[in-house]
Amino acid sequence: MSRRVTINDVARVAGVSRQTVSRALNDKGEIDAGTKQRVLDAARELGYRPSRFARGLVRQDSTTIGLVIPDLLNPFFTEVAAGALEAARARGWHVIVYDTADSITVERGTLEVVVAQVDAVVGYFSLDEAELDRHLGGMPAVLIGRDHRSPRFSSIRIDGEKGVHEAVDHLVAAGHRRIGMLDHAGRAEPSLRRDWFIDAMDEHGLHAPVVGNAVQSADGGAEALNELLDQHPDLTAVFTYNDIIAMGALKAARRLGKAVPGDLAVVGFDGLQLGTVVDPALTSVALDTRRIGALAIAQAGRLVAGEPSLPDEELLVSAVLLVRESA
Amino acid sequence: MSRRVTINDVARVAGVSRQTVSRALNDKGEIDAGTKQRVLDAARELGYRPSRFARGLVRQDSTTIGLVIPDLLNPFFTEVAAGALEAARARGWHVIVYDTADSITVERGTLEVVVAQVDAVVGYFSLDEAELDRHLGGMPAVLIGRDHRSPRFSSIRIDGEKGVHEAVDHLVAAGHRRIGMLDHAGRAEPSLRRDWFIDAMDEHGLHAPVVGNAVQSADGGAEALNELLDQHPDLTAVFTYNDIIAMGALKAARRLGKAVPGDLAVVGFDGLQLGTVVDPALTSVALDTRRIGALAIAQAGRLVAGEPSLPDEELLVSAVLLVRESA
DNA sequence: CGGCAATCCGTGAACGCTCACGGGAGCGTT
DNA sequence: AACGCTCCCGTGAGCGTTCACGGATTGCCG
Structure with missing residues (x-):
């Protein structure tokens, strides 16, 4: 195969030295306008492209x-x-x-x-x-x-502790008492978010909040909400591990004929921009x-x-x- | 500032040559297990990390x-x-x-x-x-x-021509005759997708399809649908420039009390995975x-x-x- | 006409690494 | 004892570029 075309090839064709080629290409000064153009033409002619490795080797910038x-x-x-x-x-x-x-x-x-x-x-x-x-x-x-x-x-x-507390405060202030959570089903141990949630509930004297398990997808969230509501039909609000699961829950709630937030309030976690495309727009514990x-x-x-x-x-x-x- | 630590530094500390260091690091053969370990220790000791530029310069792989x-x-x-x-x-x-x-x-x-x-x-x-x-x-x-x-x-x-035709066929087969489109409002000229749509409508003898303009966002889609429906209340189906706009339209339709697809069918474009999180899941002309x-x-x-x-x-x-x- | 800038260009060196080669030590074989 | 093989290891060269010089040419002034 054909060798790579280097700065020396360009120099030879343009009838100058490599340094001059370098000057032309990085438009530094100290070069005549005519030769510069000649070098540029030669470079284009040969299809020359500088090696990023060689360049990177000598000047230590570029992270x-x-x-x-x-x-x-x-x-x-x-x-x-x-x-x-x-x-x-x-x-x-x-x-x-x-x-x-x-x-x-x-x-x-x-x-x-x-x-x-x-x-x-x-x-x-x-x-x-x-x-x-x-x-x-x-x-x-x-x-x-x-x-x-x-x-x-x-x-x-x-x-997320402060945010989750805010969420629970918000729900309680709206009159909710029976609040459930949809935790994720991915890893072995329960999540930090669950701990925060339980803590926040405790603070309001609300205990033993029910916790379902959702796989990380909208469908998982929907399924988990169905299960949760099946076991605890009196729930009026749900906090979820994240927004994706919350969106699934939203969908499931609608299917069950439950108005959101009228019959069931839903609070997600993450504060995704996506939360605005669903209806109703998702209330969420938001991360920047x-x-x-x-x-x-x-x-x-x-x-x-x-x-x-x-x-x-x-x-x-x-x-x-x-x-x-x-x- | 301190100089970069090179392969030579490692070699000196380990009491070998650079080539041996290179051998140890890229575990090639031709090296004694003992010296290899000694080199590796020295490298770790000095916090040595090979220069990707130098390496890339000599062996021309890695794209x-x-x-x-x-x-x-x-x-x-x-x-x-x-x-x-x-x-x-x-x-x-x-x-x-x-x-x-x-x-x-x-x-x-x-x-x-x-x-x-x-x-x-x-x-x-x-x-x-x-x-x-x-x-x-x-x-x-x-x-x-x-x-x-x-x-x-x-x-x-x-x-997208074939897909858009399929979409219109699908709508027509379901009994729709008054079908509108929500084009994007971004660029100057109307989109290819609009041309395809008009073509497909023509084939069914349906003409003068109304075309709104939506900015590229869910809210834009919602707004555009409202406008469109305001001017043409008899529409029973809408095709949109893309899924994002379609999702906004979905939301707007619900707000207007229109059931989807019962009162208004919606077809998007792109076939995003996201289309499954909204309710109803979005029918769309899908791109792989x-x-x-x-x-x-x-x-x-x-x-x-x-x-x-x-x-x-x-x-x-x-x-x-x-x-x-x-x- | 000598001198001095200004302008332009070329030559070694260096960046840090791998490849190709060569060479010494140790062991076994003939 | 000479040879050959295996196992390690080191040395020169080269990858393609920029940096720091130094040199040549030209123009201008006193």
């Missing part, structure tokens, strides 16, 4: 960050990713996105290749810190939505997803530059209740 | 592709992006994602920097081919959803978004490898009617 997410099609991660992209663009950084397809095997594979491609890694990981460290081998990493034990990592923490992505990028940037990490309290994003129509 | 999309938060583009990511991962390629924020200025800026970072570019562009070429300077590029005039580019064409992304990646790969382009008929993805509940 690129790896963003690892479990599922880009999950709207929550989409929003986080969008926030990260925006923050990166503002800084002139580049983001390589890896979708691990909710698979730990794929995550391992990703970690394996990502080291050779980026300056820092950011995202949602399910592997434990030891294995992460082993794969990453010293590369800066910031974990989102997950606390780190080793100082080798850095993380963006999210706190854009900020999450932006913080992750900012922190990653400091790490690669060797600057001091952001202060801990800056790396926390807390949820607030976003009242729309469903509660 | 990375730039994916340019106008708005990652638009679910359609999200799906395309996900398809692209998946296809790239299957090949071991990397994808840098650029969100141009629906801005031509940002698109220009992106084009400017993307050249130095990737081997090929893929995505949705709004600049004309001349300017694209000027910025890209010879880099392989695949335009999605847009035909190219210059052979310098390559493109993934989408054809995953395939769009995958094709773009595949084609880009052939271009960078200098392989022959995919045959034209392979680069076409056609829409088909996806009947769910709203029509």
Whole structure:
């Protein structure tokens, strides 16, 4: 096969030295307008494109960050990713996105290749810190939505406690007493969000809130709501693990002939923009997803530059209740 | 500031040559287990991480592709992006994602920097081919959803004609005669989808279909439907520019007390997965978004490898009617 | 006419790594 | 004892670019 066309080829054709070609291409000064044009023509003629590796090798700028997410099609991660992209663009950084397809095997594979491609890694990981460290081998990493034990990592923490309390307060103020929750069915242990919910209920002297289990999808949410209502027909409000499940619950409620929020109030979690396309618009404990992505990028940037990490309290994003129509 | 730690530093500390370090790190053979461990320890000790530029410079593998999309938060583009990511991962390629924020200025800026970072570019562009070429300077590029005039580019064409005809057939078969359309309000000229729609209506001897204008959002769709129905109260079905607008229309119809599809049938375009979370689930002229992304990646790969382009008929993805509940 | 800027261009070196090759040590075989 | 093989390891070269120089040419002034 034909060799790659280098700067020297261009130089030869244009009848100048490589340095002159370099000058023409990066339009620095110290070059005659005529020769510059000649070089540019020669370059175009030969189809020359500079090697990003050679260029990157000599001038040490240009940072690129790896963003690892479990599922880009999950709207929550989409929003986080969008926030990260925006923050990166503002800084002139580049983001390589890896979708691990909710698979730990794929995550391992990703970690394996990502080291050779980026300056820092950011995202949602399910592997434990030891294995992460082993794969990453010293590369800066910031974990989102997950606390780190080793100082080798850095993380963006999210706190939904206040927001969930607000949600329960809101429901109680509206007269609700029998409030259920639809937790996720994915992982083994119950979620933090469930703990927050139970706490908040306790504060109002409301106890033993029923908790269903929904798989992570709209249909899962619908199914779970049916089950929950079957066992506890007197429920007047439901809090869900996230907005997707809440949307399924909305659908199921309608099918059951229940008006929302009249007969059944629904409060989601995440505060997705998508919550506005359903009817009624979803009331939700909202996370500032854009900020999450932006913080992750900012922190990653400091790490690669060797600057001091952001202060801990800056790396926390807390949820607030976003009242729309469903509660 | 402290210099970067190189392979030579590791070699010195471990008391071996750089080649041996290289062997240890890339676990090739021809190295004693003891020395290998010693090298690995030294590397970890020094916090050594190989330079991706130096490595990339010498071995010419590792392709990375730039994916340019106008708005990652638009679910359609999200799906395309996900398809692209998946296809790239299957090949071991990397994808840098650029969100141009629906801005031509940002698109220009992106084009400017993307050249130095990737081997090929893929995505949705709004600049004309001349300017694209000027910025890209010879880099392989695949335009999605847009035909190219210059052979310098390559493109993934989408054809919705058949699907739209199917949709109209479906509506007519269900007894609908007064069918309206909600076109987008974004660009100057009316859309291809509108042409297809009018064509399909013509075939059934139905003429002068009313056409509203919706801005690209759920609220825009809702507003447009209200307007349309205001002017033409006798409409029994609506076809929309895309699913987002259709979802807004769904919401507006409910507010007007119209049952869907009983009083008003709604057919969207795109076939988003999101169409299943609304109630009723959206019937839509569906595009295989995953395939769009995958094709773009595949084609880009052939271009960078200098392989022959995919045959034209392979680069076409056609829409088909996806009947769910709203029509 | 000497001198001095200004303008333009070329030459070594370096960036950090891998590839191809060669060579020494140790062991067994003839 | 000479040879050959295996197992390790090191040395030169090169990947394609930019940086820091230094040199050549021209124009202008005193």
